[in-house]
Amino acid sequence: MTGTPARRRPYGAGAAPYARPSAATARGRAPRAPYFFVLPAALLFLLFFALPIGYALWLSFRKAKVSGLGLGAGARTEVWAGLENYTDALSDSELLNGALRVLGYGCIVVPVMLGLALLFALMLDAEKVRFAPVTRLAIFLPYAIPGVVAALLWGFLYLPDVSPFYFVLDRLGLPQPDLLDGGPLYLALSNIAVWGGTGFNMIVIYTALQAIPVEVYEAAKLDGATPLQIALRIKIPMVAPSLVLTFFFSVIATLQMFNEPTTLKPLTNSVSTTWSPLMKVYQDAFGKGDIHAAAAQATLIALATLVLSFGFLRAANRRNKQEAAR
Amino acid sequence: MPYTKRRRLVTTAVAVALGATALAACGSSDDGEARSGPVSLTYWTWTPGMDKVVDLWNKGPGKKEQITVTVKKQASGDTLVTKILTAHKAGQAPDLVQAEYQALPTLVSNDALADIKDEAGDVKGKFADGVWQQTTLGTDAVYAVPQDIGPLMFYYREDLFEKYGLDVPQTWEEFAETARKLKKAAPDKDLTTFSANDSGLFAGLAQQAGGRWWTTSGQKWKVGINDDATKKVAEFWGGLVEEGAVDNQPMYTPAWNKALNTGKQIAWISAVWAPGTLSTAAPDTKGKWAMAPLPQWSADENRTGSWGGSSTAVTTDSEHKDAAARFATWLNTDADALSALAKEGGIYPASTSAQLSGAFTNPPEYFSNQPDFYAKAAEIAETTVPSAWGPNVNVAYTSFKDAFGAAAKNKSDFTAALDTMQDDTVADLKKQGFEVAP
Numbered sequence: 001m002t003g004t005p006a007r008r009r010p011y012g013a014g015a016a017p018y019a020r021p022s023a024a025t026a027r028g029r030a031p032r033a034p035y036f037f038v039l040p041a042a043l044l045f046l047l048f049f050a051l052p053i054g055y056a057l058w059l060s061f062r063k064a065k066v067s068g069l070g071l072g073a074g075a076r077t078e079v080w081a082g083l084e085n086y087t088d089a090l091s092d093s094e095l096l097n098g099a100l101r102v103l104g105y106g107c108i109v110v111p112v113m114l115g116l117a118l119l120f121a122l123m124l125d126a127e128k129v130r131f132a133p134v135t136r137l138a139i140f141l142p143y144a145i146p147g148v149v150a151a152l153l154w155g156f157l158y159l160p161d162v163s164p165f166y167f168v169l170d171r172l173g174l175p176q177p178d179l180l181d182g183g184p185l186y187l188a189l190s191n192i193a194v195w196g197g198t199g200f201n202m203i204v205i206y207t208a209l210q211a212i213p214v215e216v217y218e219a220a221k222l223d224g225a226t227p228l229q230i231a232l233r234i235k236i237p238m239v240a241p242s243l244v245l246t247f248f249f250s251v252i253a254t255l256q257m258f259n260e261p262t263t264l265k266p267l268t269n270s271v272s273t274t275w276s277p278l279m280k281v282y283q284d285a286f287g288k289g290d291i292h293a294a295a296a297q298a299t300l301i302a303l304a305t306l307v308l309s310f311g312f313l314r315a316a317n318r319r320n321k322q323e324a325a326r
Numbered sequence: 327m328p329y330t331k332r333r334r335l336v337t338t339a340v341a342v343a344l345g346a347t348a349l350a351a352c353g354s355s356d357d358g359e360a361r362s363g364p365v366s367l368t369y370w371t372w373t374p375g376m377d378k379v380v381d382l383w384n385k386g387p388g389k390k391e392q393i394t395v396t397v398k399k400q401a402s403g404d405t406l407v408t409k410i411l412t413a414h415k416a417g418q419a420p421d422l423v424q425a426e427y428q429a430l431p432t433l434v435s436n437d438a439l440a441d442i443k444d445e446a447g448d449v450k451g452k453f454a455d456g457v458w459q460q461t462t463l464g465t466d467a468v469y470a471v472p473q474d475i476g477p478l479m480f481y482y483r484e485d486l487f488e489k490y491g492l493d494v495p496q497t498w499e500e501f502a503e504t505a506r507k508l509k510k511a512a513p514d515k516d517l518t519t520f521s522a523n524d525s526g527l528f529a530g531l532a533q534q535a536g537g538r539w540w541t542t543s544g545q546k547w548k549v550g551i552n553d554d555a556t557k558k559v560a561e562f563w564g565g566l567v568e569e570g571a572v573d574n575q576p577m578y579t580p581a582w583n584k585a586l587n588t589g590k591q592i593a594w595i596s597a598v599w600a601p602g603t604l605s606t607a608a609p610d611t612k613g614k615w616a617m618a619p620l621p622q623w624s625a626d627e628n629r630t631g632s633w634g635g636s637s638t639a640v641t642t643d644s645e646h647k648d649a650a651a652r653f654a655t656w657l658n659t660d661a662d663a664l665s666a667l668a669k670e671g672g673i674y675p676a677s678t679s680a681q682l683s684g685a686f687t688n689p690p691e692y693f694s695n696q697p698d699f700y701a702k703a704a705e706i707a708e709t710t711v712p713s714a715w716g717p718n719v720n721v722a723y724t725s726f727k728d729a730f731g732a733a734a735k736n737k738s739d740f741t742a743a744l745d746t747m748q749d750d751t752v753a754d755l756k757k758q759g760f761e762v763a764p
Binding site for chain 1: 408436437523720727757761
């Protein structure tokens with residue numbers, strides 16, 4: 001037995017890294033594997049995310065240059081533009097106005113939608129609630145409808161000549177406001193977003209509410225708290241992280257507003273082709289064929305979104321930490 | 327859109343463009359050398375039933391010449407222009423494309439269309455001068471073969487005109503009077519609407535009045551969108567909208583369909599293709615409409631503008647330009663091809679002889695009450711004045727939608743909107759590096 005140590009050696013001894021790894025193999029092999037596993041994701045990220053963004057950035061520093069009448073071969077070349085596209089975008093009042101319009105829209109839609117979502121979530125989470133699953137589904141259902149379809153559907157309801165609502169208002173002799181004009185247009189657009197988005201946000205908040213341990217409620221009840229007090233003093237503070245999250249999503253979605261105004265645009269004179277910043281980007285890229293200006297604007301919008309959303313997240317986190325410290 | 331992760335449109339588009347660029351390694355070679363063996367061509371078009379017309383080619387002359395054409399159905403108008411330009415950037419544009427006349431300068435200025443003068447130049451005589459001139463852009467080259475045209479006409483509800491005692495207006499002045507008279511007789515009805523969502527109609531009206539939006543002088547473009555003729559048109563419609571004589575809501579909405587279908591709007595200025603649109607927008611009023619020439623700016627004139635109309639062009643990416651040009655001329659000048667186009671695609675041909683061919687002896691079904699519909703249409707088509715398109719029609723059209731949309735909504739000054747349109751167009755030309763004559 002002892003005569004053949006080489007053959008009878010315990011399995012893996014010496015060679016196998018987990019038996020007695022030598023310093024060299026540990027350094028040489030172990031770190032390689034994670035990179036290998038990460039490779040597909042990294043490649044896809046590079047190919048379909050980093051590269052296009054890089055290309056968009058590159059485009060944003062270029063511009064088309066035409067010579068003469070611009071007809072025939074070789075009349076159009078691409079040249080370096082430096083920051084020209086950016087200065088144009090920043091001094092373009094239409095882009096700024098679009099941002100202001102979206103801001104006005106966001107001021108309506110975010111508080112209303114999140115307020116309703118929180119209210120519905122709290123009501124569904126109340127102790128005695130009937131038909132909870134059905135109600136939950138009913139509130140959530142509009143979220144399953146594609147945004148363009150929702151906007152079209154509401155568009156029909158907003159048009160006085162085809163809307164059943166206006167028919168009823170007319171029969172009752174009530175005033176018939178034009179929802180696709182001026183101030184009411186913001187309400188009309190917000191309504192579509194609130195209708196479509198409340199359910200999703202409600203589910204997020206509701207799920208957080210479900211995760212609160214029952215003991216907390218028991219303790220509160222023993223202390224004599226009413227359901228309203230429990231909701232205000234316990235539930236809402238405890239789902240604050242979810243509220244922050246839904247707010248974060250909503251702000252980003254607002255900044256990227258595109259579907260609703262684009263779908264309503266053909267129905268009314270009130271929505272211009274550059275109503276929201278993203279519509280302006282789309283218009284410049286595909287209406288005017290100026291991908292360079294569009295790339296610069298897209299970069300600016302992405303930057304603004306980044307600054308706004310992460311700025312908000314940081315502020316929220318800091319508050320949380322302060323409260324935890326207190 | 328519900329609140330969820332939303333793909334950033336532009337990033338996606340850029341990604342697509344990038345992918346296409348990567349694939350573009352195989353460029354196009356010059357043609358000209360003698361073809362050997364069969365050739366297959368791809369054709370992007372939106373005309374319905376085009377595949378059936380192309381079948382005629384593939385089984386007839388195409389078989390003899392060993393040229394097979396495949397139709398790829400596309401979205402119409404501007405959407406296709408964008409798609410062609412994107413494909414061209416990648417060197418992957420199809421051999422043949424359908425393009426509206428006003429899109430030709432944009433496509434040519436992006437070097438997407440081939441000069442087919444040698445192959446197609448000799449069919450010039452088959453078309454009215456004003457139509458043919460649109461495919462040459464005033465140069466020696468020929469960039470497309472005309473397919474269909476859209477001369478503007480006046481469509482009206484014959485029965486309702488009679489009911490309210492209205493006469494078909496011969497001049498624009500009479501048109502305004504008719505609108506006012508109707509408003510007085512039936513305050514809830516409108517003669518028509520001024521729609522800001524289709525720039526083509528306004529361009530056609532300006533063309534009739536003598537507006538020439540893009541012209542060249544030497545190596546410079548001259549933009550005349552706010553010239554006196556167009557200003558006259560803008561002022562006229564702005565006045566009607568302001569006094570409430572005509573409606574200010576856009577066309578092609580559910581509300582507009584309903585207004586036409588229920589007789590709330592009793593006239594429509596449109597092109598020769600209107601019967602198709604009316605039969606879907608206002609099916610209940612079939613047989614109640616009639617067509618007349620467009621009102622004139624002065625009684626002794628007889629002119630019209632156009633709204634739409636398209637051509638068949640060969641791209642610079644095509645490796646078989648001669649074969650493609652041969653198909654394009656066959657499609658738009660051959661009698662069999664044109665009557666098939668009329669029957670299957672419902673187009674009104676640009677070829678003057680085809681306008682009076684057998685396919686156009688009977689009126690469209692929707693206008694069965696007007697037996698001489700097509701005879702009249704051919705007469706009107708003859709009075710089409712030449713148009714003048716430039717390399718950034720798309721910019722002017724977008725500007726029109728926004729500026730006139732706001733002006734129509736606020737019932738404010740239309741000439742100010744026209745100036746905005748002019749300024750936007752000139753600014754864009756300058757930005758691209760075009761020389762613009764003052």
